[in-house]
Amino acid sequence: MRVDVVTVFPEYLAPARLSLLGKAIGAGTLQLHVHDLRKWTTDRHRTVDDTPYGGGPGMVMRPDVWGDALDDVLESLSPETRIVVPTPSGIPLTQRRVEDYAQVPGLVIACGRYEGIDARVWQHFSKRFAVDELSIGDYVLAGGEVVSLVILEAVARLMPGVLGNEASAADDSFAQDRPGGALEGPVYTKPRSWRGLDVPTVLTGGDHGKVAEWRLQQSLRRTASNRPDLGLGTEEITGQ
Numbered sequence: 001m002r003v004d005v006v007t008v009f010p011e012y013l014a015p016a017r018l019s020l021l022g023k024a025i026g027a028g029t030l031q032l033h034v035h036d037l038r039k040w041t042t043d044r045h046r047t048v049d050d051t052p053y054g055g056g057p058g059m060v061m062r063p064d065v066w067g068d069a070l071d072d073v074l075e076s077l078s079p080e081t082r083i084v085v086p087t088p089s090g091i092p093l094t095q096r097r098v099e100d101y102a103q104v105p106g107l108v109i110a111c112g113r114y115e116g117i118d119a120r121v122w123q124h125f126s127k128r129f130a131v132d133e134l135s136i137g138d139y140v141l142a143g144g145e146v147v148s149l150v151i152l153e154a155v156a157r158l159m160p161g162v163l164g165n166e167a168s169a170a171d172d173s174f175a176q177d178r179p180g181g182a183l184e185g186p187v188y189t190k191p192r193s194w195r196g197l198d199v200p201t202v203l204t205g206g207d208h209g210k211v212a213e214w215r216l217q218q219s220l221r222r223t224a225s226n227r228p229d230l231g232l233g234t235e236e237i238t239g240q
Protein backbone atom coordinates (compact mmCIF):
# COMPACT_ATOMS: atom_id res chain seq x y z
CA MET A 1 0.00 0.00 0.00
CA ARG A 2 1.08 3.56 -0.71
CA VAL A 3 0.57 6.41 1.78
CA ASP A 4 1.27 10.05 0.92
CA VAL A 5 1.36 12.57 3.76
CA VAL A 6 1.20 16.30 3.03
CA THR A 7 2.33 18.52 5.91
CA VAL A 8 4.20 21.72 6.80
CA PHE A 9 6.28 19.58 9.21
CA PRO A 10 7.64 16.66 7.17
CA GLU A 11 10.18 15.92 9.94
CA TYR A 12 7.24 15.02 12.18
CA LEU A 13 6.90 11.78 10.18
CA ALA A 14 10.45 10.64 11.00
CA PRO A 15 9.24 8.06 13.58
CA ALA A 16 7.38 6.27 10.76
CA ARG A 17 10.80 4.98 9.69
CA LEU A 18 11.23 3.12 13.02
CA SER A 19 10.13 -0.22 14.40
CA LEU A 20 7.14 -1.96 12.82
CA LEU A 21 6.42 0.80 10.29
CA GLY A 22 10.10 1.04 9.36
CA LYS A 23 10.19 -2.70 8.69
CA ALA A 24 7.03 -2.51 6.54
CA ILE A 25 8.69 0.28 4.52
CA GLY A 26 11.94 -1.69 4.24
CA ALA A 27 10.05 -4.78 3.04
CA GLY A 28 8.15 -2.73 0.41
CA THR A 29 4.78 -3.58 2.00
CA LEU A 30 4.29 0.12 2.73
CA GLN A 31 5.48 2.93 0.48
CA LEU A 32 5.54 6.17 2.45
CA HIS A 33 5.89 9.51 0.63
CA VAL A 34 6.06 12.64 2.80
CA HIS A 35 5.55 16.00 1.08
CA ASP A 36 6.30 19.49 2.39
CA LEU A 37 3.22 21.63 1.68
CA ARG A 38 5.42 24.73 1.34
CA LYS A 39 6.82 23.28 -1.88
CA TRP A 40 3.54 24.47 -3.48
CA THR A 41 3.69 28.04 -2.16
CA THR A 42 4.43 30.79 -4.65
CA ASP A 43 5.27 33.84 -2.51
CA ARG A 44 8.56 34.89 -0.96
CA HIS A 45 7.37 34.06 2.56
CA ARG A 46 6.07 30.61 1.55
CA THR A 47 2.66 31.43 3.06
CA VAL A 48 0.22 28.55 3.63
CA ASP A 49 -2.46 30.33 5.70
CA ASP A 50 -4.50 33.51 5.97
CA THR A 51 -7.12 35.13 8.23
CA PRO A 52 -10.60 33.55 8.35
CA TYR A 53 -13.47 35.08 6.39
CA GLY A 54 -16.19 36.13 8.82
CA GLY A 55 -13.61 36.96 11.48
CA GLY A 56 -12.53 35.10 14.57
CA PRO A 57 -9.25 33.90 16.01
CA GLY A 58 -6.54 31.88 14.33
CA MET A 59 -5.60 31.25 10.73
CA VAL A 60 -7.03 29.07 7.98
CA MET A 61 -4.96 27.16 5.42
CA ARG A 62 -5.32 28.51 1.88
CA PRO A 63 -7.20 26.48 -0.75
CA ASP A 64 -4.88 27.49 -3.61
CA VAL A 65 -1.76 26.01 -1.98
CA TRP A 66 -3.58 22.82 -0.89
CA GLY A 67 -5.24 22.51 -4.30
CA ASP A 68 -1.93 22.64 -6.18
CA ALA A 69 -0.33 20.20 -3.73
CA LEU A 70 -3.14 17.66 -3.97
CA ASP A 71 -3.36 17.99 -7.79
CA ASP A 72 0.30 16.96 -8.01
CA VAL A 73 0.20 14.25 -5.34
CA LEU A 74 -3.00 12.66 -6.65
CA GLU A 75 -2.04 12.84 -10.33
CA SER A 76 -0.30 9.46 -10.49
CA LEU A 77 -2.45 7.69 -7.88
CA SER A 78 -5.24 5.12 -8.18
CA PRO A 79 -8.81 6.56 -8.25
CA GLU A 80 -9.46 4.20 -5.31
CA THR A 81 -7.07 6.26 -3.16
CA ARG A 82 -8.77 7.71 -0.08
CA ILE A 83 -8.11 11.28 1.02
CA VAL A 84 -7.92 11.43 4.81
CA VAL A 85 -8.21 14.78 6.61
CA PRO A 86 -7.36 14.66 10.32
CA THR A 87 -9.58 17.09 12.21
CA PRO A 88 -11.11 17.10 15.70
CA SER A 89 -14.47 17.76 13.99
CA GLY A 90 -14.25 14.59 11.87
CA ILE A 91 -15.96 11.23 12.25
CA PRO A 92 -14.32 8.90 14.80
CA LEU A 93 -11.52 6.62 13.59
CA THR A 94 -12.48 3.05 14.49
CA GLN A 95 -10.88 -0.36 13.99
CA ARG A 96 -13.60 -1.03 11.35
CA ARG A 97 -12.32 1.92 9.33
CA VAL A 98 -8.69 0.89 9.86
CA GLU A 99 -9.58 -2.58 8.47
CA ASP A 100 -11.21 -0.86 5.48
CA TYR A 101 -8.11 1.27 4.84
CA ALA A 102 -5.90 -1.83 4.95
CA GLN A 103 -7.78 -3.01 1.80
CA VAL A 104 -7.33 0.11 -0.38
CA PRO A 105 -4.37 0.79 -2.70
CA GLY A 106 -3.49 4.07 -1.06
CA LEU A 107 -4.20 6.95 1.30
CA VAL A 108 -3.37 10.64 1.00
CA ILE A 109 -3.31 12.19 4.46
CA ALA A 110 -3.69 15.98 4.38
CA CYS A 111 -2.38 17.38 7.66
CA GLY A 112 -3.89 20.69 8.63
CA ARG A 113 -2.48 23.05 11.24
CA TYR A 114 -4.00 26.21 12.73
CA GLU A 115 -7.81 26.41 12.54
CA GLY A 116 -8.01 23.99 9.61
CA ILE A 117 -8.08 23.95 5.81
CA ASP A 118 -10.44 26.04 3.63
CA ALA A 119 -13.58 23.87 3.22
CA ARG A 120 -13.69 24.33 -0.57
CA VAL A 121 -10.65 22.05 -0.91
CA TRP A 122 -12.83 19.06 0.15
CA GLN A 123 -15.82 20.27 -1.90
CA HIS A 124 -13.50 20.17 -4.90
CA PHE A 125 -11.60 16.92 -4.34
CA SER A 126 -14.63 14.92 -3.21
CA LYS A 127 -15.85 15.12 -6.84
CA ARG A 128 -13.05 12.70 -7.79
CA PHE A 129 -12.03 10.91 -4.55
CA ALA A 130 -13.57 9.72 -1.31
CA VAL A 131 -12.63 12.28 1.35
CA ASP A 132 -12.81 11.26 5.03
CA GLU A 133 -12.55 13.91 7.75
CA LEU A 134 -11.39 11.85 10.74
CA SER A 135 -10.97 12.45 14.47
CA ILE A 136 -8.96 10.16 16.77
CA GLY A 137 -10.73 11.21 19.98
CA ASP A 138 -12.45 13.90 21.96
CA TYR A 139 -9.51 16.21 22.61
CA VAL A 140 -7.72 18.77 20.45
CA LEU A 141 -4.26 18.36 18.92
CA ALA A 142 -2.26 21.10 17.24
CA GLY A 143 -2.22 19.39 13.86
CA GLY A 144 -2.75 16.19 11.90
CA GLU A 145 0.83 14.87 11.90
CA VAL A 146 0.50 12.70 15.02
CA VAL A 147 -2.82 11.46 13.63
CA SER A 148 -1.11 10.38 10.43
CA LEU A 149 1.33 8.30 12.50
CA VAL A 150 -1.63 6.75 14.34
CA ILE A 151 -3.34 5.83 11.07
CA LEU A 152 -0.13 4.49 9.53
CA GLU A 153 0.63 2.25 12.49
CA ALA A 154 -2.93 0.97 12.87
CA VAL A 155 -3.21 0.14 9.16
CA ALA A 156 0.30 -1.25 8.64
CA ARG A 157 0.00 -3.84 11.39
CA LEU A 158 -2.97 -5.38 9.54
CA MET A 159 -1.03 -5.84 6.33
CA PRO A 160 0.24 -9.32 5.46
CA GLY A 161 3.72 -10.03 6.82
CA VAL A 162 3.97 -6.92 9.02
CA LEU A 163 3.17 -8.48 12.41
CA GLY A 164 5.43 -11.25 13.63
CA ASN A 165 2.44 -13.32 14.65
CA GLU A 166 -0.43 -13.07 12.15
CA ALA A 167 -2.86 -14.46 14.74
CA SER A 168 -2.30 -11.60 17.17
CA ALA A 169 -4.19 -9.00 15.08
CA ALA A 170 -7.34 -11.17 15.10
CA ASP A 171 -7.29 -11.28 18.91
CA ASP A 172 -7.00 -7.50 19.38
CA SER A 173 -9.36 -5.40 21.36
CA PHE A 174 -12.10 -4.20 18.94
CA ALA A 175 -11.33 -6.83 16.29
CA GLN A 176 -14.38 -7.76 14.19
CA ASP A 177 -14.44 -11.46 15.06
CA ARG A 178 -13.58 -11.18 18.74
CA PRO A 179 -16.18 -13.24 20.61
CA GLY A 180 -17.97 -11.62 23.53
CA GLY A 181 -16.19 -8.64 25.05
CA ALA A 182 -14.66 -5.86 23.03
CA LEU A 183 -11.56 -5.24 25.16
CA GLU A 184 -8.75 -7.63 25.97
CA GLY A 185 -8.37 -8.65 29.59
CA PRO A 186 -5.19 -8.76 31.70
CA VAL A 187 -2.15 -10.77 30.55
CA TYR A 188 0.66 -12.46 32.49
CA THR A 189 4.07 -14.01 31.88
CA LYS A 190 6.96 -15.47 33.92
CA PRO A 191 7.83 -15.48 36.74
CA ARG A 192 4.76 -17.24 38.09
CA SER A 193 5.21 -15.47 41.44
CA TRP A 194 6.50 -11.88 41.58
CA ARG A 195 6.67 -9.64 44.69
CA GLY A 196 4.16 -11.88 46.41
CA LEU A 197 1.68 -11.70 43.50
CA ASP A 198 0.76 -14.97 41.79
CA VAL A 199 -0.50 -15.51 38.25
CA PRO A 200 -4.19 -16.64 38.34
CA THR A 201 -4.09 -20.45 38.73
CA VAL A 202 -6.51 -21.01 35.83
CA LEU A 203 -3.77 -19.83 33.44
CA THR A 204 -1.24 -22.36 34.73
CA GLY A 205 -3.66 -25.31 35.09
CA GLY A 206 -3.50 -26.49 31.47
CA ASP A 207 -7.30 -26.57 30.90
CA HIS A 208 -7.72 -24.59 27.66
CA GLY A 209 -11.52 -24.51 27.93
CA LYS A 210 -11.30 -23.00 31.41
CA VAL A 211 -8.70 -20.48 30.17
CA ALA A 212 -10.99 -19.35 27.31
CA GLU A 213 -13.96 -19.04 29.68
CA TRP A 214 -11.89 -17.01 32.18
CA ARG A 215 -10.54 -14.70 29.46
CA LEU A 216 -14.05 -14.03 28.13
CA GLN A 217 -15.27 -13.19 31.63
CA GLN A 218 -12.30 -10.84 32.19
CA SER A 219 -12.91 -9.22 28.82
CA LEU A 220 -16.59 -8.57 29.56
CA ARG A 221 -15.78 -7.22 33.02
CA ARG A 222 -13.13 -4.84 31.69
CA THR A 223 -15.39 -3.65 28.87
CA ALA A 224 -18.31 -2.94 31.23
CA SER A 225 -15.99 -1.12 33.64
CA ASN A 226 -13.75 0.87 31.26
CA ARG A 227 -16.11 1.33 28.31
CA PRO A 228 -19.76 1.27 29.37
CA ASP A 229 -20.45 3.17 26.12
CA LEU A 230 -19.66 -0.01 24.15
CA GLY A 231 -22.95 -1.35 25.49
CA LEU A 232 -22.07 -4.76 26.92
CA GLY A 233 -24.29 -5.07 29.99
CA THR A 234 -23.16 -6.55 33.29
CA GLU A 235 -25.76 -9.35 32.84
CA GLU A 236 -23.33 -10.80 30.31
CA ILE A 237 -20.72 -11.04 33.09
CA THR A 238 -22.85 -12.36 35.93
CA GLY A 239 -25.20 -14.42 33.75
CA GLN A 240 -28.17 -12.92 35.67
Ligand code: 6GU
Binds near residue numbers: 086135140143
Ligand atom coordinates in the same frame (compact mmCIF):
# COMPACT_ATOMS: atom_id res chain seq x y z
CL1 6GU B 1 -7.71 14.19 13.71
N1 6GU B 1 -6.81 16.48 14.62
C1 6GU B 1 -6.59 17.36 15.59
N2 6GU B 1 -5.97 18.50 15.31
N3 6GU B 1 -6.98 17.18 16.84
C2 6GU B 1 -7.60 16.03 17.09
C3 6GU B 1 -7.83 15.06 16.14
C4 6GU B 1 -7.42 15.33 14.89
N4 6GU B 1 -8.47 14.03 16.71
C5 6GU B 1 -8.62 14.37 17.97
N5 6GU B 1 -8.09 15.57 18.22
